[in-house]
Amino acid sequence: MIIYNITVNISHEAEKEWLTYMKTRHIPEILATGVPAECKLLRLLTEIDNEGATYTTQFSFRSMEDFLAYQTHHQDALVERHHGLFNGMYVSFRTLLEEA
Numbered sequence: 001m002i003i004y005n006i007t008v009n010i011s012h013e014a015e016k017e018w019l020t021y022m023k024t025r026h027i028p029e030i031l032a033t034g035v036p037a038e039c040k041l042l043r044l045l046t047e048i049d050n051e052g053a054t055y056t057t058q059f060s061f062r063s064m065e066d067f068l069a070y071q072t073h074h075q076d077a078l079v080e081r082h083h084g085l086f087n088g089m090y091v092s093f094r095t096l097l098e099e100a
Contacts (some may be wrong), residue, residue: 001099002061004057004070005037006092009052022057026082030059035070037062052090067096 004038027039027068036059061067 001037001069002064003097003099004059004061004067005058005095005097006059007054007095008057008090008092009054010086010090011052014086015053018086018090019055021082021085022055025058026078030070030074031071032072035066035074036060037066055075083092 008018022041025053027041031039038060040058042058044056049055059070062071065066
């Protein structure tokens, strides 16, 4: 199993709107591509005072080929839409993990 982990620190001012967007639009759109097997959205509890809230979204893919298909055919448009709505309100980084 391949886990695509996206960690986002979102400003407190935008947190509620961002969380609603993630749950009702962004994650459902990604899952609707049919490529990820599942998704988890988690909030970091060991937060330091960085003027925002930190979340991680973990998408599970059955294989590296499935992840690469998502990345090649779907990721850019979905990330662009997210960035257009929340530009300047978040910082993020991505990691790719393999289940041991």
